[in-house]
Amino acid sequence: MIKGHQINYSHKKFSILNDIDVSVEYGEFLAIVGPNGAGKSTLLSVLANETSSKQKQSVLFKNKLFKDWDLKDLAKNKAKFSQHNSNEIPLLIKDVVMMGRYPYFNSTPRAEDLEAAENSMQETDILHLRDREYNTLSGGEKQRVHLARALAQLKNDVTHKLLFLDEPLNNLDIKHQHKALKTIKDFTEKANTAIVVLHDLNLAAQFADNILLMKNGKVAAHGKPEEVFNEKIISEAYNFPCAICANPITQNPMIIFGN
Numbered sequence: 001m002i003k004g005h006q007i008n009y010s011h012k013k014f015s016i017l018n019d020i021d022v023s024v025e026y027g028e029f030l031a032i033v034g035p036n037g038a039g040k041s042t043l044l045s046v047l048a049n050e051t052s053s054k055q056k057q058s059v060l061f062k063n064k065l066f067k068d069w070d071l072k073d074l075a076k077n078k079a080k081f082s083q084h085n086s087n088e089i090p091l092l093i094k095d096v097v098m099m100g101r102y103p104y105f106n107s108t109p110r111a112e113d114l115e116a117a118e119n120s121m122q123e124t125d126i127l128h129l130r131d132r133e134y135n136t137l138s139g140g141e142k143q144r145v146h147l148a149r150a151l152a153q154l155k156n157d158v159t160h161k162l163l164f165l166d167e168p169l170n171n172l173d174i175k176h177q178h179k180a181l182k183t184i185k186d187f188t189e190k191a192n193t194a195i196v197v198l199h200d201l202n203l204a205a206q207f208a209d210n211i212l213l214m215k216n217g218k219v220a221a222h223g224k225p226e227e228v229f230n231e232k233i234i235s236e237a238y239n240f241p242c243a244i245c246a247n248p249i250t251q252n253p254m255i256i257f258g259n
C-alpha cells in the first residue's frame with residue numbers, strides 16, 4: 001500500500017531521519033513508537049507527503065508517487081490526523097467535522113456528507129456536542145473532533161484507504177483511548193491501512209499488527225509486537241529499565257517500566 005526506501009530527512013544541518021525503509025500492507029495497523037525526538041512525527045509527515053517541497057521523498061502510495069496523484073482523488077484515499085491542532089476555531093463542532101468532507105462537495109454538503117459526518121461523530125462519541133462551539137470544548141473533546149474529521153474524510157467507496165494518526169490518544173480518557181483504537185482497528189479490518197504514532201506500548205501491543213520502533217532518526221526494530229517488545233530492545237531504546245510478561249487476559253506482551 002505504501003512504500004518508502006532509504007528515507008532521509010534533515011532540518012538545516014540537523015539530520016532527523018536516516019535511511020529508513022518502510023513498507024506497509026493493505027489491512028495493516030502499524031504502530032510507530034519510540035522516545036521523544038526519535039523522528040516519529042517527521043516520518044509520519046514524510047510518508048503522508050506533508051513535508052517541505054524541497055525534501056519530498058520517493059514514497060509510493062498504491063504503487064504511484066504522490067506527485068502523480070490527482071489531489072482530490074488523493075484526499076479520498078488518505079487522511080492524516082495531526083498531533084498539533086488549532087486550539088481556537090470559531091466554528092460549531094459539526095462544521096469542523098464537515099471540513100473532512102470538503103473534497104466531496106462544492107458549496108453545500110450533500111446527504112451523504114451529512115451522513116458521513118454524523119457517523120464519524122457517533123464513532124468518536126461527540127454527536128451530543130455537534131451544536132456546541134469548538135472553542136468551548138475540553139482538550140480531549142477537541143481531540144475527538146479532529147479524529148471525527150479525519151474519519152469523515154475517508155467515508156467513501158474507495159477500497160484500501162490509508163489513515164495516518166499522530167498521537168491520537170493525547171488527552172483522551174481510558175474509555176475513549178480504547179474506543180479510538182477499536183475504531184482504527186475496525187477500519188484496518190476492512191482492508192484499509194493505519195499508521196499510528198503511539199506512546200503507550202501496551203496499547204500498541206494490544207491493537208497493532210506490527211511495530212516500528214524508532215530511535216535517533218533510525219529504525220531500532222520492526223516486527224510483530226512479540227518480536228519488538230523484548231526487555232533488551234525496549235530498555236535500550238528508551239534508556240530505561242523494563243520487564244515484559246504476557247498480559248494475563250490477552251496474552252499480548254505487557255511492558256512494565258521502572259523496576
Ligand SMILES: Nc1ncnc2c1ncn2[C@@H]1O[C@H](COP(=O)(O)OP(=O)(O)OP(=O)(O)O)[C@@H](O)[C@H]1O
Nearest residue numbers: 011014016034035036037038039040041042043197
Ligand atoms: N523544523 C524543525 N527544526 C529543527 N528541529 C526539528 C524540526 N522538526 C523536528 N525537529 C527535530 O527532529 C527530531 C525529531 O522530531 P519529531 O517531532 O519527529 O520526534 P518524535 O519522535 O515525534 O517526538 P515526540 O515523541 O516528542 O513527539 C527532534 O529532535 C526535533 O527537535
